[in-house]
Amino acid sequence: MSLNERLFAAGLLPAFDEALVARDRAALIEMLTAVDTQPALVNVLLGEGYECWFCGDCISPDHADALYVELSRLWSDTVEAPTQAIYAHFDCAHERMRGAKMEIERETFSLDDDVG
Numbered sequence: 001m002s003l004n005e006r007l008f009a010a011g012l013l014p015a016f017d018e019a020l021v022a023r024d025r026a027a028l029i030e031m032l033t034a035v036d037t038q039p040a041l042v043n044v045l046l047g048e049g050y051e052c053w054f055c056g057d058c059i060s061p062d063h064a065d066a067l068y069v070e071l072s073r074l075w076s077d078t079v080e081a082p083t084q085a086i087y088a089h090f091d092c093a094h095e096r097m098r099g100a101k102m103e104i105e106r107e108t109f110s111l112d113d114d115v116g
């Protein structure tokens with residue numbers, strides 16, 4: 001279920017939109033929490049910086065290949081299963097999320113490949 005769907009189901013969509021226009025951080029965080037969404041998403045919604053999950057440094061817009069990772073239970077059968085969002089520099093995720101048999105592939109997320 002998308003954030004908008006969650007907010008709509010909770011009857012919070014109009015208030016959320018108002019808070020977004022007013023950039024009312026406290027109200028946004030309260031409503032995000034109310035619909036089981038990570039309050040850190042407020043930074044995304046307000047167009048502010050992200051913090052890398054791995055190194056803790058700011059992810060600025062010039063990190064074009066920064067990643068957004070959403071986690072949820074694999075075998076959950078509920079539509080509105082809680083999720084957790086994390087943000088990471090590509091290089092940090094590549095290093096720290098190395099799999100036993102696979103690795104994160106930069107070319108999958110490179111904006112350069114989208115051109116043409």
Ligand SMILES: [Zn+2]
Binds near residue numbers: 092
């Ligand atoms: Zn990092």
